Amino acid sequence: MKYDIAVIGSGMSGLMASIYLAEQGLNTAIVSRGDPICSVSSGCIDIAGTGKKTLDSINNFPEEHPYNKVGEKGISYSIQYFLNIMKEEGYDYTGNFEKNRNILTPIGKHRVTSLVPFPMKHADIGKDEAFHIISFKDIKDFFPSYIRGVFPDTSISVFNAGTHTTMGIAAKMDNKDFLSTFITWIKSQKIKQNKIGIPAVLGITKTYEIIKKLEIETGKFFFEIPTLPPSIPGIRLYRSLKSIAEKKGVSFYGSAEITDFKKEKDRIINITIKKPGRPDYVNADAFILATGSFVSGGLFLDKNIFKETVFNLPVYSPVEKEVFNQDFFKLGHPIEKSGILIDNNFNATESAYSNLFIAGSILANSETMKYQCGHGMAIATGIAAAKSAKEYLK
Amino acid sequence: MIKTDVIIIGGGATGTGIARDMALRGIDHCLIEKKDFAAGATGACHGLLHSGGRYTVKDPEAARECITENTILRKIGKKCVEPTEGLFVRLPGDTIEYRDDFLKSCKETGIKTKILSASEAIKLVPNLNPSLLEAVKVPDASIDPFRLCMLNVISSQRRGGKIFTHHKVVEIVKTRGRCTGVKVLDKFSAEIIEISGKVIINASGAWGSGIAKMAGSDVPMSLSKGSLIIANHRLSNLVINRLRPSSNGDIIVPNETVSLAGTTSIHVDDPDNLTTDPGEIDLIRSEAAMMLPDFNNIRLIRSYTGVRPLLKAADTSSGDRSISRGFQIIDHKNGMFSILGGKLTTYRLMAEKMTNRVADHFGIKIPCTTAEVPLEGQEDLSGYPVSKRLGKIENIMCECELVSRSKVKKVIEDTGTKNIGDIQHRTRLGMGPCQGGFCTYRALGLMQETGQVSPEESLDTLKRFLQRRYKGSRPLLYGDQLREEQLVEGIYLSLLGMAEHEV
Numbered sequence: 001m002k003y004d005i006a007v008i009g010s011g012m013s014g015l016m017a018s019i020y021l022a023e024q025g026l027n028t029a030i031v032s033r034g035d036p037i038c039s040v041s042s043g044c045i046d047i048a049g050t051g052k053k054t055l056d057s058i059n060n061f062p063e064e065h066p067y068n069k070v071g072e073k074g075i076s077y078s079i080q081y082f083l084n085i086m087k088e089e090g091y092d093y094t095g096n097f098e099k100n101r102n103i104l105t106p107i108g109k110h111r112v113t114s115l116v117p118f119p120m121k122h123a124d125i126g127k128d129e130a131f132h133i134i135s136f137k138d139i140k141d142f143f144p145s146y147i148r149g150v151f152p153d154t155s156i157s158v159f160n161a162g163t164h165t166t167m168g169i170a171a172k173m174d175n176k177d178f179l180s181t182f183i184t185w186i187k188s189q190k191i192k193q194n195k196i197g198i199p200a201v202l203g204i205t206k207t208y209e210i211i212k213k214l215e216i217e218t219g220k221f222f223f224e225i226p227t228l229p230p231s232i233p234g235i236r237l238y239r240s241l242k243s244i245a246e247k248k249g250v251s252f253y254g255s256a257e258i259t260d261f262k263k264e265k266d267r268i269i270n271i272t273i274k275k276p277g278r279p280d281y282v283n284a285d286a287f288i289l290a291t292g293s294f295v296s297g298g299l300f301l302d303k304n305i306f307k308e309t310v311f312n313l314p315v316y317s318p319v320e321k322e323v324f325n326q327d328f329f330k331l332g333h334p335i336e337k338s339g340i341l342i343d344n345n346f347n348a349t350e351s352a353y354s355n356l357f358i359a360g361s362i363l364a365n366s367e368t369m370k371y372q373c374g375h376g377m378a379i380a381t382g383i384a385a386a387k388s389a390k391e392y393l394k
Numbered sequence: 395m396i397k398t399d400v401i402i403i404g405g406g407a408t409g410t411g412i413a414r415d416m417a418l419r420g421i422d423h424c425l426i427e428k429k430d431f432a433a434g435a436t437g438a439c440h441g442l443l444h445s446g447g448r449y450t451v452k453d454p455e456a457a458r459e460c461i462t463e464n465t466i467l468r469k470i471g472k473k474c475v476e477p478t479e480g481l482f483v484r485l486p487g488d489t490i491e492y493r494d495d496f497l498k499s500c501k502e503t504g505i506k507t508k509i510l511s512a513s514e515a516i517k518l519v520p521n522l523n524p525s526l527l528e529a530v531k532v533p534d535a536s537i538d539p540f541r542l543c544m545l546n547v548i549s550s551q552r553r554g555g556k557i558f559t560h561h562k563v564v565e566i567v568k569t570r571g572r573c574t575g576v577k578v579l580d581k582f583s584a585e586i587i588e589i590s591g592k593v594i595i596n597a598s599g600a601w602g603s604g605i606a607k608m609a610g611s612d613v614p615m616s617l618s619k620g621s622l623i624i625a626n627h628r629l630s631n632l633v634i635n636r637l638r639p640s641s642n643g644d645i646i647v648p649n650e651t652v653s654l655a656g657t658t659s660i661h662v663d664d665p666d667n668l669t670t671d672p673g674e675i676d677l678i679r680s681e682a683a684m685m686l687p688d689f690n691n692i693r694l695i696r697s698y699t700g701v702r703p704l705l706k707a708a709d710t711s712s713g714d715r716s717i718s719r720g721f722q723i724i725d726h727k728n729g730m731f732s733i734l735g736g737k738l739t740t741y742r743l744m745a746e747k748m749t750n751r752v753a754d755h756f757g758i759k760i761p762c763t764t765a766e767v768p769l770e771g772q773e774d775l776s777g778y779p780v781s782k783r784l785g786k787i788e789n790i791m792c793e794c795e796l797v798s799r800s801k802v803k804k805v806i807e808d809t810g811t812k813n814i815g816d817i818q819h820r821t822r823l824g825m826g827p828c829q830g831g832f833c834t835y836r837a838l839g840l841m842q843e844t845g846q847v848s849p850e851e852s853l854d855t856l857k858r859f860l861q862r863r864y865k866g867s868r869p870l871l872y873g874d875q876l877r878e879e880q881l882v883e884g885i886y887l888s889l890l891g892m893a894e895h896e897v
Contacts (some may be wrong), residue, residue: 040881042889084574107853111891136790138799143839164799166791228885229833294421295880301872324871328864329857329894331887334878369883369893 003029003251005389006271006284008258008310009298011036012375013382014290015241017076019085020386022248026393029251031258031273032280036238037296038375042226043200043233045115046368047079047097047376054098054114057371064365067373069344070380078383079376083115091240092209094121104197106142107227108150109372114376117233119211120394122195122223125151127162131195132157134186138164139234141228144198157171157189167202173210183217191220200232207236253282258310266354268311286355286389289313290382291362298362299339306338308362314350316341316364332370339364345392346385355392359385396556398424400752401591403563403605404598405429406436407738410546411745411764412597417553418767419753424589425555426578428562430815431543434599434665436738437819438700440622440647440654442633443475443535444739447507448476448640449484450499451492456720457503459740464533466742470768473777474541477542480534480633481515483685484527488638496530496637502728507532508552519630521686534633536647539738541775546770548657560813561587566594566608566730567717572607574727582812593752596732600665600703611726614706617665620701621674622656623682623870625692626827629653634685638836643681646689646729650780651794651826653683655689668699672869694835695829696866699749707736723748791840792833794826802837803844812847814838829867831882834859835890860886 007018010032021028048067049057055060058067058075067075079097086093095101095115103123105213116123122272125131130153133144137160144156162171167173172178186196202224214222226233246252253273260272260279270283291298291310299315300307306315315338317323323335341349341364359381361368368374400416402409405427416423427433441801446460467477484493500507508531515529516522522529547557560581567575567588575590595768596605606613628648635643648657658674675697683689705722721736721744731751737742746762753760780796788798805811805820817823817837824830824837847855864879871879887893 035883037884041884046888072620105889105891107890107892108849111888140789140791140799140836143836143842145842146839146849146852149842149853226889228835228889263860294875294882297877302877303872325869326868327894328861329887329892330885331893359788369887372888374888392479 001029001251001282003027003282004283004393005029005286006031006270006282007288007290008032008271009036009038009290009292009360010242010252011290011292011296011298011360012038012241012286012378013385015245016082016379016382017288017290017359017386018250019241019245019248020081020383021192021390022245022250024109024390026390028249029253029282029284030245031253031256031271033257033297034255039234039238040229040231041234041237041375042111042113042231043117043123043237044103044113045082045093045095045375045379046112046372047075047100047114048371048373048374049100050112050150052100056098061371062365065371066342066363066377066381069342070384071345073124074384075376075380078380081383082379083242084239089240089244092118092159094118104147104225108147112372118301119200119207119222119233120226122221123225124156124199129195130193131197132191132193132281134159134198135195136161136164136169136199136201139163139166139169139199142167142225147197155191155193157191159185166201166228166232168200170204173201173203174206179210179213182286183214186214186218188280194219195223196360197223197225200226204232204235253280261311263353266352268353268356286357286392288357288359288385288389289362290360290385293336293339293361296361301335306339311351311353311356313340313348315339328350332367336367336369337365339366346381346388355383357389395408396587398422398589398591398668399557399593399756400424401426401589401594403576403594403596404601405543405559406434406597406599407433407543407546407741408431408599408733408736408744409597410543410550411741412595412748413550413555413557415745415749415762415764416752417550417555418763419749419758420553421749421752421756421758421791423550423555424591425547425550425557426561426563426576426589427559428581430559430813430819431547432819433541434601435685435700436539436543438622438644438698439738440656441537441539441649442645442647442739443537444737445480445532445534446478446503446505447496447500447532448635448645450505451495451639453720454499454503457505459500459743461503461505461533463740463743464535466765467537467739468535470564470765471537471545471772472768473772473775473783474538474545474769475534476778478534478536480532480635481510481519481529482512482532482635482637483515483522483529484637485523485684486525486527488527488636492638493530495796500532505532515835519632519634521629521688522634523685523687526697530637534635536633537738538649544820545769549769552770559816561613563605563608566605566676568609568728571728583634589841592729593755594730595677595748595752596730597748600701602703602732602734604727606730606732609726609730611728611730611732613724613732615734616704616706618702618704619660619662619668619699620657621670621678621697622654623675623678623694625655625689626695627651627653627688627692629686629688629692635687638683639856641681643678646682646686648883650822652695655679663699665701666703670697670699670869675869691873693878694870695875695878698866702845703734715731723751725751791836792821792823792826794828795822795824797821797823797833799840802840806841806844806846808845812841812851814859828878830859831861831878831885832865857892
């Protein structure tokens with residue numbers, strides 16, 4: 001099969017790139033090895049820093065940070081693009097490109113982020129704000145007492161959902177009868193506070209309807225608190241983007257491990273996918289590499305040697321001798337600087353491939369943990385790389 | 395003021411073993427441990443119940459002790475000993491002379507052996523290096539040192555023994571030159587408790603000379619650190635040893651879901667300040683990979699270092715490895731005894747000899763029965779294999795080691811512990827491939843719900859735990875373990891918001 005563009009990686013940057021390209025009328029494929037890291041994330045979109053305004057942070061980022069290849073206008077455009085397509089899909093995100101917000105975490109801490117899915121739009125909790133928590137009997141990954149340690153006035157009530165995993169409860173919520181029983185129970189609790197926090201289990205596919213019904217019938221505001229993986233908001237984010245891509249005509253190659261590729265002069269012609277029986281080939285005029293950092297498998301540290309796992313591109317590695325901090329809680333290990341260096345066209349600077357564009361956290365100097373810019377950077381560079389690829393194909 | 399006859403200092407295998415022996419002979423006693431059970435050398439070892447094969451050529455006496463104790467522990471501790479059996483593998487370059495000496499010596503010391511051809515050995519352990527020449531099967535086994543200590547303690551407690559964990563000895567009380575008691579610091583309440591006793595037993599291992607000094611005595615000791623690595627799979631169902639004179643990295647022990655490999659032997663001075671050097675890890679890894687080549691590529695999940703309290707021999711010119719692993723009882727003639735050296739496999743024998751001395755001292759004629767009476771409390775344990783822990787589908791708190799929520803809850807309620815280590819050691823929570831990355835947060839949440847700890851305390855504990863976990867995995871951050879680490883960082887630092895931000 002021959003495509004205009006093949007995107008490698010189905011994480012935030014790969015999905016955003018492919019959605020953008022398909023919308024531009026290009027015949028696009030995604031080749032992915034498995035579910036991406038965004039599906040275990042909190043589902044929130046961090047754009048930059050922990051201050052009130054994202055731009056203040058971005059302006060202080062080092063010159064080599066990938067955001068500087070996209071530019072303020074480019075970042076703003078891609079975030080708005082993300083907001084638009086998610087709205088169209090019926091899984092709205094709240095927030096804007098410039099402002100950060102503070103949401104409640106499962107241990108009662110605050111976490112800075114920029115865009116949140118609509119079930120978390122009331123998750124900005126003030127210091128003295130009163131709220132109630134609904135938890136579930138024997139739930140595995142949520143312990144409201146952590147939160148009560150920080151907010152002593154919080155009241156808690158516990159519902160017996162008959163199952164104890166977040167995934168199991170969320171699946172039950174999608175069921176109408178279960179939801180009705182749950183709502184009847186909430187009403188019986190005579191909760192005084194106006195805001196009710198709940199672990200992120202309010203449905204996997206019917207979240208919008210569930211929250212609407214909850215709010216109408218109880219007259220309260222509900223907000224979800226993200227939990228440990230499997231994280232339902234992360235799964236919703238991934239599934240929504242995937243569904244958008246599919247609707248726009250992107251072809252998916254799932255569970256696809258790339259074993260080889262073919263090049264001709266300075267161009268990549270195709271990639272080989274491992275399949276039982278005989279291998280499959282994906283041919284394309286241009287490729288976008290969005291395989292992520294170490295955790296996603298795009299980069300691999302073979303003892304002391306840094307490797308890029310698909311095309312064996314040269315990897316920039318940090319100059320520091322100690323690439324890991326001594327302290328677990330200090331953000332930003334020097335190793336997070338490692339990755340692929342790019343030019344202004346999002347081509348890898350030290351490789352000879354003119355039709356290969358790089359996006360997402362595989363990029364050198366992105367340091368997404370330190371700068372708290374993970375999903376935002378993935379969205380912005382995904383669309384920027386897609387634009388460059390489109391230019392190239394003209 | 396608490397009154398007792400015997401005060402045992404140290405909650406390792408030796409100390410808890412003595413407590414059990416005392417209990418079975420009806421001697422009133424109390425045990426003090428500054429951390430949790432098995433916090434020193436006991437918990438930082440391989441978890442190998444030696445057949446004696448490792449020592450047989452150089453130290454036949456130690457080997458004889460090992461095989462006797464090995465047979466006893468299999469019998470009395472069915473649920474903490476996994477009778478894996480072991481192989482000594484001969485690889486190209488390992489001499490036939492050593493093998494002959496080994497077989498001869500095993501025969502003399504009473505260690506049953508069976509020679510296996512290379513293909514027979516590979517049939518038994520398919521992951522073995524295919525170029526091995528032959529293997530000798532011996533009755534090695536895998537032992538859980540944490541469980542062992544717990545079970546010893548149960549026998550003591552059921553007979554009125556008083557056990558103080560997380561209590562630190564701060565003073566040895568002396569009256570007219572004789573030790574008559576101790577002052578201990580409760581590490582949770584910061585209170586000082588005084589305990590009086592007629593005899594004090596110093597079974598504090600590597601910390602022994604510090605305790606002896608408090609009583610104005612001296613013990614000749616040499617400390618040797620040994621490092622180990624843990625791989626995230628059970629690569630072999632048998633213990634694998636190298637058929638050559640003792641050296642670094644020549645033992646691999648399957649332990650439930652993971653494999654441990656080690657060790658090294660490096661002289662140290664301070665038992666409280668141990669670090670694992672990257673060089674040690676590389677050495678152990680490459681040596682282990684000679685026997686099981688999968689060690690080259692496997693994900694290493696943790697490294698740790700323990701310290702061996704060895705007896706100081708007159709001649710130490712050939713290094714710590716040549717110092718005897720035998721044990722010695724020193725009567726300080728002031729009411730304190732120190733028990734030094736030894737190894738996990740012979741802990742019961744050490745306890746027996748020590749208790750004999752104390753019984754003599756008191757003129758008690760009751761003989762030792764610890765070799766015949768099975769360890770009590772085993773009825774509550776699931777035993778081996780790990781799949782037995784899942785009789786029915788339950789709410790699992792630790793997926794790696796299949797520890798259920800109800801089990802953790804029971805430990806919390808039974809022990810009233812504030813310490814996450816206590817739960818880990820009693821259930822194996824957090825000891826599998828993810829090294830507590832998920833379940834520690836859960837166990838601490840449950841401790842809050844049962845009112846054992848406050849949220850602040852549990853967050854502090856969680857922080858300390860994560861820092862310690864990171865210390866163990868930091869030297870191993872490459873390959874797939876780096877991926878795991880980034881995931882754990884994503885969860886704790888980002889999702890839960892525990893990072894310390896630089897402003």
